[in-house]
Amino acid sequence: MGSIALDHVNKSFGDVQVIPDITLDIKDGEFVVFVGPSGCGKSTLLRLIAGLEDTTSGHILLDGQDMTKAPPARRGLAMVFQSYALYPHMTVRDNIAFPLKMAKMPKEQIDAKVEYAARTLNLASYLDRRPRALSGGQRQRVAIGRAIVREPKAFLFDEPLSNLDAALRVNMRLEITELHQQLKTTMIYVTHDQVEAMTMADRIVVLNAGNVEQFGSPLDLYNKPANRFVAGFIGSPKMNFVDGAEAAKHQAHSIGVRPEHFTLSRTPTPGAWKGTVAVAELLGSDTFLHVNVDSFGLFTVRTGGEDTYKHGDDVYLTPEPTRIYKFGPDGKAL
Amino acid sequence: MATAQTRNLARTMMAPAVVLLFIWMIVPLVMTLWFSFQNYSLINPMMTGFAGLANYTYVISDPSFVQALINTLILVLGVLIITVIGGTFIALLLDQPIWGQGILRILVISPFFVMPPVAALIWKNGFMHADYGLISHLMRFVGLKPIDWFAQYPLLSVIIIVAWQWLPFATLILLTALQSLSEEQREAAEMDGANAVNRFWYIIMPHMSRAVTIVILIQTIFLLGIFAEIRVTTGGGPGFASTNIAFLVFRTGILSNDIGAGSAGGVVAVIIANIVAFFLMRAVGKNLDA
Ligand SMILES: Nc1ncnc2c1ncn2[C@@H]1O[C@H](COP(=O)(O)OP(=O)(O)O)[C@@H](O)[C@H]1O
Ligand SMILES: [Mg+2]
Numbered sequence: 001m002g003s004i005a006l007d008h009v010n011k012s013f014g015d016v017q018v019i020p021d022i023t024l025d026i027k028d029g030e031f032v033v034f035v036g037p038s039g040c041g042k043s044t045l046l047r048l049i050a051g052l053e054d055t056t057s058g059h060i061l062l063d064g065q066d067m068t069k070a071p072p073a074r075r076g077l078a079m080v081f082q083s084y085a086l087y088p089h090m091t092v093r094d095n096i097a098f099p100l101k102m103a104k105m106p107k108e109q110i111d112a113k114v115e116y117a118a119r120t121l122n123l124a125s126y127l128d129r130r131p132r133a134l135s136g137g138q139r140q141r142v143a144i145g146r147a148i149v150r151e152p153k154a155f156l157f158d159e160p161l162s163n164l165d166a167a168l169r170v171n172m173r174l175e176i177t178e179l180h181q182q183l184k185t186t187m188i189y190v191t192h193d194q195v196e197a198m199t200m201a202d203r204i205v206v207l208n209a210g211n212v213e214q215f216g217s218p219l220d221l222y223n224k225p226a227n228r229f230v231a232g233f234i235g236s237p238k239m240n241f242v243d244g245a246e247a248a249k250h251q252a253h254s255i256g257v258r259p260e261h262f263t264l265s266r267t268p269t270p271g272a273w274k275g276t277v278a279v280a281e282l283l284g285s286d287t288f289l290h291v292n293v294d295s296f297g298l299f300t301v302r303t304g305g306e307d308t309y310k311h312g313d314d315v316y317l318t319p320e321p322t323r324i325y326k327f328g329p330d331g332k333a334l
Numbered sequence: 335m336a337t338a339q340t341r342n343l344a345r346t347m348m349a350p351a352v353v354l355l356f357i358w359m360i361v362p363l364v365m366t367l368w369f370s371f372q373n374y375s376l377i378n379p380m381m382t383g384f385a386g387l388a389n390y391t392y393v394i395s396d397p398s399f400v401q402a403l404i405n406t407l408i409l410v411l412g413v414l415i416i417t418v419i420g421g422t423f424i425a426l427l428l429d430q431p432i433w434g435q436g437i438l439r440i441l442v443i444s445p446f447f448v449m450p451p452v453a454a455l456i457w458k459n460g461f462m463h464a465d466y467g468l469i470s471h472l473m474r475f476v477g478l479k480p481i482d483w484f485a486q487y488p489l490l491s492v493i494i495i496v497a498w499q500w501l502p503f504a505t506l507i508l509l510t511a512l513q514s515l516s517e518e519q520r521e522a523a524e525m526d527g528a529n530a531v532n533r534f535w536y537i538i539m540p541h542m543s544r545a546v547t548i549v550i551l552i553q554t555i556f557l558l559g560i561f562a563e564i565r566v567t568t569g570g571g572p573g574f575a576s577t578n579i580a581f582l583v584f585r586t587g588i589l590s591n592d593i594g595a596g597s598a599g600g601v602v603a604v605i606i607a608n609i610v611a612f613f614l615m616r617a618v619g620k621n622l623d624a
Contacts (some may be wrong), residue, residue, distance in 0.1 A: 015496035050525060051525075052521050052524070052525070071523045071524075072521075072524050073524065073525065073526075073528075075527075077525070078525065079521075079522070079525050081518045081521070081522060082518075083516065083518050085516065085518040085519050085521070087522075087523075087536070087537060088541075088542075089518065089540040089541070089543075090536075090540075098523075098526050098536070099526035099527055102526055102527040102528045102532060103527055146522075146526070150526075150527075265410075306409040
């Protein structure tokens, strides 16, 4: 069991209010990602759940039990830190065994669990090495191993992949997702990378300046963003926004169109926005065009890899009419 | 230092300093060696000339030499134990977020700035004096018989004074080490269910082992040559009860005016220091690798 509930949680450091008021319900077995720009309070929120910070007000419930004042060890949660936080003077085996040793588990049982975790995580041949002698990905796996042997109620990950190179990041992303499917334990995963959020999460919490902007499934967030912030944050490349007269035509304060929701043409088309290609980024599968649209500014547009637009070409953009997002003056979706 | 040119330049630039330091060290050493093989006593100025190993056999066969050797070891070990354990304890306390932390740290460090003879005098007359020392007052206040520290526990008294002086050094080094421990590691241990004692034992202690090694190495070098504190307080006595090797050299060479024997004692002290350094490096030096 591992349901986590936050009830009007507030956190201030001195006079600085980092988290004004958050209420969240995370179901048992769910993979929830906290995503948001750097400094928005993701780590703070995670540390509040872990018990590494005290709440200023509000309650944290684990499995329905009020754990607001409980020390970290009593909460039965495991955390994987961004810096891995391995114990440098211990071997991989001792690192993984440490929480079990602290729980005074019998030696044979510890050994069996460590062996099992090591095999699951492909660490069997490194058990006697020190963390210093491991690569970044291996260290990450040791940190995960240390978390899983405890069989916690829930896992907390704080940007666990941000110190890895791009290829390894994709690999570890898959491994963590697979691990979740295997263990079916609640996981909370913090990241600033919306691609990680979209690919891994059952549900995503979008945070901005300590507030929950939206809590929903990845496709919900993509298709029905609650406000302009979520619309701009979810999706890659970012959504293009237009204010003023053009938006007013749609009875909105501003409108947004994702790069993938344009039809392109080289010849003038009625109702299309005319622009000039500034940069064409060829990825092979796709091409991203950065288009200077007259009177709107720079747009990003996705087109097929075969399209041969290049710098200086004129292009006419027609947004798909059903894919135009409308926002009110307060940024809320209409 | 990549090319031959930069290497040569570096050597040339360093040469004057190296030569000066070399002379600085070698002249006294050679003179000591020379005197240690001479008959050279200020009481008996007519007796001169080559003495062979007489000075050495005189020093080593002297029963007070063995006692001085033992006293030196007790002094060094006693101070090391007090400063390392006490320093760890104080460092742990100073690492806690408390009000007035900055001032407290300066206060804790301050004994290190007191010159050894001054420190010894403060302890001798201020704290440990049998009649009007603070400790005697306190003991009388609670109804105990005051202790005449320097007569009853001469070596222990010296150990206490020296430990008081070196405690700040140990504390400072250990505190720095403590503060370099990553916060995330402590938090990870906390989440892993380690209580304060386990965190200290499994996380903090191993992290500080290198700093402890440095404290032991540096202090040993200085503690082998403790002199001023003994000179000011017990004068090495009663008898030879608080005489260490350094003070024995002083007693033989200066107080007894036997320069030859004193020099021989000095050479022996240098050899002992090197032996200690050798074993020390083997015992704890491996902590310094990598
Ligand atoms: N211990 C602290 N004391 C004061 N301010 C803090 C502390 N920890 C975090 N903050 C502030 O809280 C805000 C959120 O930080 P954090 O949760 O680490 O953001 P994120 O993980 O989303 O990048 C930041 O503005 C940061 O400066
Ligand atoms: Mg963070």
